[in-house]
């Protein structure tokens with residue numbers, strides 16, 4: 001049987017020297033005994049899968065509002081796709097697959113309902129009250145908000161390496177809560193892989209969902225060089241007239257092209273920068289990550305993103321849903337801030353204990369699924385819903 005010790009030894013022998021090893025973890029904020037047959041990073045992953053915020057991802061929008069159709073990505077399926085791509089990349093580069101998977105599964109836990117429109121609305125609402133940013137909120141969830149281990153500690157008590165990985169896009173959230181994390185260090189390669197896998201996944205699946213919905217037209221999508229490249233491959237391999245198959249093969253190729261370029265360039269960059277230890281990674285000073293697309297390919301990825309932005313994300317049908325949901329969120333936020341007893345008991349208790357009403361309302365609303373938010377909105381404002 002491979003117990004924890006055996007897995008830790010296997011990591012030491014097999015993983016790249018610049019990979020984070022479970023046995024070298026800086027540990028958890030609250031000391032716990034190690035598990036018999038799972039490493040600390042495997043436990044991080046399992047705690048995330050078992051938390052309520054993870055289950056709620058199922059009913060949070062990725063791009064298409066959650067009830068638009070059964071085949072569109074939700075934030076949960078997006079997260080699973082990110083973890084899958086991230087594991088492939090991590091394994092190829094000799095990185096710690098368990099940690100990469102855990103960071104990937106946790107990366108969107110703090111996302112608001114209603115996709116990017118929801119995030120944008122929350123950022124606006126919180127701009128004078130300590131800020132909101134979904135990676136920062138993911139960290140708040142694993143550190144504070146999930147309550148499975150009381151009274152020993154609040155949060156999931158993840159390892160330093162997982163918490164640090166969630167800071168990868170750190171901007172302007174409530175920094176004082178995380179003052180034990182150093183800002184100056186560069187993210188681990190495992191965190192950088194999760195970050196790239198996020199981008200690779202939404203580029204591919206948003207193209208897929210856009211075409212499937214009919215909102216993104218094939219002709220419009222051909223503005224992107226990368227799309228054309230993937231389409232050429234698909235057309236050469238799919239019988240004439242098989243539209244669904246064509247889309248499937250195109251999206252598959254789109255993902256493969258991105259992963260392949262990222263893997264090849266990142267491996268070359270690790271060698272060129274003479275990255276041989278974890279410390280080399282953390283001390284890497286450039287604003288360009290080590291895990292990255294080649295410069296030429298990056299231009300193509302940018303072209304794909306611009307195409308998606310103009311032809312899909314800004315499509316009036318997508319915008320209309322998003323604009324409407326943004327309004328719901330603002331109205332609810334104002335109600336909860338001015339009348340805290342409209343929130344469930346645990347939330348106003350936090351205010352009584354001295355927390356800012358804005359932060360508490362932000363935690364409550366950003367934790368909602370799309371459908372729960374709509375239900376609450378109706379209960380607050382619709383005269384026929386009680």
Ligand code: MG
Nearest residue numbers: 078107108198
């Ligand atoms: Mg994401």
